[in-house]
Amino acid sequence: MPCMSFDKLKTIEPAYHPSAKLGVLIDWLVTLKCNYDCSYCDIGERGHDNSKPHPKYEKCVAMLKHLYAYTDVVMMSKKERLKDAILNMYGGEAVFHPEFVKLAEATTREFEKYKGRWRMRRRLTTNGTATEKNWKKIVSHMEGVTMSYHTQGPQKLKNLFLANLQHLVDIKKEFDVVVLMYPHPDYWQECLDFARWCNENNLRSRPRLLDGGIGAYNETQIQELAEFFSSDELDSVRPGEKLTVSKMRACCGGRPLCTNREFKSPQMLVPRGPEGYKGWTCAANQFFIFGNTTTGMYYTNKDCRVRLDGKLGPIANIDTMDSYTEKLRQQIIDTGTVPVLTCGQTHCHCGTCAPKARTPEALAQIMKVYNTVS
Ligand code: SF4
Numbered sequence: 001m002p003c004m005s006f007d008k009l010k011t012i013e014p015a016y017h018p019s020a021k022l023g024v025l026i027d028w029l030v031t032l033k034c035n036y037d038c039s040y041c042d043i044g045e046r047g048h049d050n051s052k053p054h055p056k057y058e059k060c061v062a063m064l065k066h067l068y069a070y071t072d073v074v075m076m077s078k079k080e081r082l083k084d085a086i087l088n089m090y091g092g093e094a095v096f097h098p099e100f101v102k103l104a105e106a107t108t109r110e111f112e113k114y115k116g117r118w119r120m121r122r123r124l125t126t127n128g129t130a131t132e133k134n135w136k137k138i139v140s141h142m143e144g145v146t147m148s149y150h151t152q153g154p155q156k157l158k159n160l161f162l163a164n165l166q167h168l169v170d171i172k173k174e175f176d177v178v179v180l181m182y183p184h185p186d187y188w189q190e191c192l193d194f195a196r197w198c199n200e201n202n203l204r205s206r207p208r209l210l211d212g213g214i215g216a217y218n219e220t221q222i223q224e225l226a227e228f229f230s231s232d233e234l235d236s237v238r239p240g241e242k243l244t245v246s247k248m249r250a251c252c253g254g255r256p257l258c259t260n261r262e263f264k265s266p267q268m269l270v271p272r273g274p275e276g277y278k279g280w281t282c283a284a285n286q287f288f289i290f291g292n293t294t295t296g297m298y299y300t301n302k303d304c305r306v307r308l309d310g311k312l313g314p315i316a317n318i319d320t321m322d323s324y325t326e327k328l329r330q331q332i333i334d335t336g337t338v339p340v341l342t343c344g345q346t347h348c349h350c351g352t353c354a355p356k357a358r359t360p361e362a363l364a365q366i367m368k369v370y371n372t373v374s
């Protein structure tokens with residue numbers, strides 16, 4: 001397995017295995033409101049914000065249409081076998097939006113016109129606390145669900161979580177459970193018990209460590225975590241210390257990556273420089289799109305703020321997204337090329353798996369795997 005320094009790194013791309021196929025990830029932040037108020041949750045786009053109203057239904061549908069239209073343009077250049085998209089719906093808490101049942105229906109209705117052109121799988125990330133009646137309707141429009149278990153929730157909502165989880169099992173819907181491992185002494189045992197219960201019941205689940213100040217685990221807790229994590233994964237967890245940012249970076253989707261076009265040696269962690277991949281050429285714009293319905297803004301992805309002009313910020317807003325997408329469509333038709341980004345950001349999280357290279361020429365070689373046009 002190659003383990004190289006950042007200086008020797010020239011390219012990063014996903015490993016070429018059917019299970020790790022890199023399609024287009026559409027991230028749709030539906031609302032920032034949440035019916036929980038977990039103490040480890042950031043206030044804002046990375047967590048929840050109950051001071052912000054739910055976006056109106058019409059605004060949500062307008063953004064959904066924009067996200068589909070952008071994806072349709074990006075798909076124009078892709079090879080047929082790679083025309084796959086995932087629509088990830090989340091919040092705050094998406095199902096807490098009072099019209100989420102109608103929004104789930106809209107994801108089906110609005111996709112009709114694209115159906116023969118590309119494939120889509122919808123995934124809902126949720127704390128799983130919709131009413132049972134709404135839940136049944138919602139998940140009938142999803143291909144998969146990620147259920148996050150939060151020990152700080154009230155028992156009444158935890159009971160709903162369990163009933164909704166059972167429904168997914170009953171209807172054989174694809175799902176996974178994420179158990180947030182909150183180290184607070186009042187909640188730790190329940191985290192362990194729930195993670196074990198998932199394992200004992202053969203539910204696809206994974207415990208998640210919390211970062212930030214609240215995610216400091218003591219010696220005993222680290223020993224208990226060894227039941228769920230490999231020694232490599234726990235390597236950077238030090239008793240009483242916040243989780244550290246490593247000089248290595250994994251794909252957040254757990255996708256194996258290849259460096260320097262060495263396809264026989266995929267790896268889970270790749271080196272990154274002190275300034276991330278700043279100055280590299282990157283195709284993240286061809287694999288991601290992120291819409292934040294609360295602000296009405298679109299970005300390359302949840303973490304990547306790089307735009308086609310090399311500056312950082314939103315690529316468009318709800319009023320300009322139509323013309324942004326149309327301009328891109330014309331550019332691809334007129335030039336036969338798809339634009340790529342010059343990275344101007346000093347950190348790269350979600351987006352690590354996007355094909356990237358130190359030079360535009362090296363990235364162009366990689367993109368021949370994905371695109372019919374250059
Ligand atoms: S359920 Fe999720 S979004 Fe809501 S407060 Fe907890 S961590 Fe934040």
Ligand code: SF4
Pocket residue numbers: 277278280282283284303304305306341342343344345347348349350351352354356
């Ligand atoms: S921050 Fe964005 S442009 Fe830079 S390497 Fe990561 S995904 Fe690519």
